[in-house]
Amino acid sequence: MTEAFKVTTRPKIVVIGGGSGQPVILRGLKQYDTDLTAVITVADDGGSSGTLRDYLNMVPPGDIRNVMAVLSSLPQEIIDIFQYRFRKEDEMLANHALGNLIIAAMAEKERDIFTGVQTLAKVMDVQGHVYPVADEPLVLHATFSDGTTLSGEAEITAAHKRIDSIWVTPQDDSTNEVAQAPSEVINAILNADVIVLGPGSLFTSVLPNLMVPNVAEALKATRAKVVYIANIMTQKGETDDFSDADHLRAINRHVGDNVVDTVIMNTGVVPEDYIDWKKWNEVSHQVTFDPEEVRQEGAVPVLGDLLELRDDGAFHNGDIVAQLIMQIANSPEI
Template sequence: MSAPRVVALGGGHGLAASLQSLRHLTEEITAVVTVADDGGSSGRLRNEFGILPPGDLRMALAALCEDTAWGHQWSAVLQHRLGGNGELAGHALGNLLIMSLWELLDSPVGGLDLVGKLLNTRGRVLPMCEVPLDIEATVVGADPAAPDEITVVQGQSLVAKTPGRVINVRIVPESPTASQPAVEAIKLADWVILGPGSWFTSVMPHLLVPDIQEAIVHTPARRILTLNVGLDDDETQGFSPAEHVEVLSAHAPDLTLDFVIADPAVVRSEEKALREVAQGVGAELIVSPVRKMRRPREHDTLRLAAAYRDVIIGG
């Protein structure tokens, strides 16, 4: 029986957790990563050189490194941040390596593939688009002094920490060209996984790129939505588990799902509402303990791997 081909979509720590979990099940993994980050080292490099923000791509590569001394060492190199107070202070070394390869090869995908060879990654990392994007959100109550006022917040880093309630999100430019290798990977996948991650700035941007959304909607692959284990971050403050699924569906009305995975601590007394909303998009709700015991706002990669195994191998 051949290993399942899995495409995981997202960005940041959520995608990294998903990738580390999937490595226990298959080596046929493709990470499709959002490219809207505008903060930290990635934002600085993006602004100065006009490149894709490399940070989320770097984290995905590190998550897929081979489980050997060589892989762990190079993963640590990628993640290492430079100290001091100079111009390079705070930059992740992997971001600089990726940027250098992009300049040498003049190919975002080619540069990432070369880093993957260096780490001997178990899978492939692709950008969602080959141009940097911006996140724009319509927010109610972004100014605490005017809780009913509707404003527009632009920029991933600002949307991620807005104190208001996000009504909807868009990407700028509105209809960017998707990475064709990413589109092809989704079309050829056996399983497509959305989440976990920052809901409006890591999970949903994939559904805002027309060609990526179309590929997700029409792929013959089965689709899993992984809910976060902490639902009270700034982006989704006050959103119930069911509303997380509803807002996703509102931005991609034609999207159907096969499974929604949620931790019992997240579901609690709202399991019935979440199950009904999941059924409304064609999905079976899977309630499984996937969070860390001592850090309950983070996914436990072994527990998440077990949940994925039960769905993917059993599904």
């Protein structure tokens, strides 16, 4: 949480998250002269990532793959191959993305996922740093508002129930050790000018990173500006009827302190008849816009029409969000 401000010509920006929202913001920020770091959740246990995670006891590679693809400076033809997903008819490799297999191979070759990702980042000419939040897979746990609990991101998401709290543990919890982020992650947070949280699923993409104890402590200790990018749409069951201030309160409550300084909030209105709910297999609603409540939570609201309507869904416009982040990075008043 910021206590001092110094304008920098090449700001150090750390983007913490996962899922589909994080690459959108990174793609926008890549256009600027920044020292960029992505910190990525490792609690995913579904799809190709979940299969490789269980079979090889490795961190799920999918979110790492998408970030590397966005930050790579290689020709698009090579990125397309890296992102290629095998057809369902391929019995052995069905639904696996080639990049996931490459990341798994690098982790095995280097005998360490963190080192493997750094080596691959050099090969792919990644502009910035790509850090898994932990060098071992984490298990996500949730307590719902009805008092029941579940473990595993896929099961938690599929439950479509209101979540009260979440926490993470190492996949191998036989030693009773707590999850820890690598020193590179902690140093990036402590030395950042701006830390960006989100956008993305609050309880399954953003908060799992912050539940790693030394990450939470680093967020409390950093002098960086901490910026939360409010979601545009709610998530079925988990955040029904949530305002942007409710999202902020959940972050502060889980971390145990008001760590967020600024909230980037969308003012654009999603047309009621635009989103194809059958395609997305989920009925959600636009997050309630409440800048005054955000102020009461101790954060500064930064407003803008962030809306990008495409593919029958509502998304953040990464270019506009990146522009606002850069304004925050270089303004002593935000």
